[in-house]
Amino acid sequence: MASGKEGRFQERGRPRGGGRNGGMGGSLHEVGDRIREKAGESAERLRERYEDAGDELARRYHQAEGLMAHNPTTSIVIGFGLGFGLGLFVTTMLAGRERESWAQRYTPDRLRRLPESLHGTLEQLAETVRHLPDAIREHMPSTMGWR
Numbered sequence: 001m002a003s004g005k006e007g008r009f010q011e012r013g014r015p016r017g018g019g020r021n022g023g024m025g026g027s028l029h030e031v032g033d034r035i036r037e038k039a040g041e042s043a044e045r046l047r048e049r050y051e052d053a054g055d056e057l058a059r060r061y062h063q064a065e066g067l068m069a070h071n072p073t074t075s076i077v078i079g080f081g082l083g084f085g086l087g088l089f090v091t092t093m094l095a096g097r098e099r100e101s102w103a104q105r106y107t108p109d110r111l112r113r114l115p116e117s118l119h120g121t122l123e124q125l126a127e128t129v130r131h132l133p134d135a136i137r138e139h140m141p142s143t144m145g146w147r
Helices: 002-013 024-070 072-094 102-106 114-130 132-139
Strands: none
Touching: 024 072, 114 132
């Protein structure tokens, strides 16, 4: 029985890990150092990529700025179109489908029906223009002949 107890006491007396690395505490410090090192490397890579993205963004901004300087009319028209389209989109999204619009509330009835009345007027105009050469020919003196 004494040999069993003595074996246990001897094992307790020895440092764990065989005394090679200073025990488990030493290996935890090494792991912590490696984690710090890897985190530092990752932070540096992230910082470099962030700077590269900022440089690329600045380059593209200056390129777009140059295009607008060389083509001012086109830039204004595109800007107007984008603004108008965005405003139309936002208005459509915010306006309720069932609500009456401002124009529908305040436009007189005869003007609201204007597109319907114009439809017949446009057809009459097209018919008149179609027969315009014949009408001119009828009003011309007969002494003028058509060749």
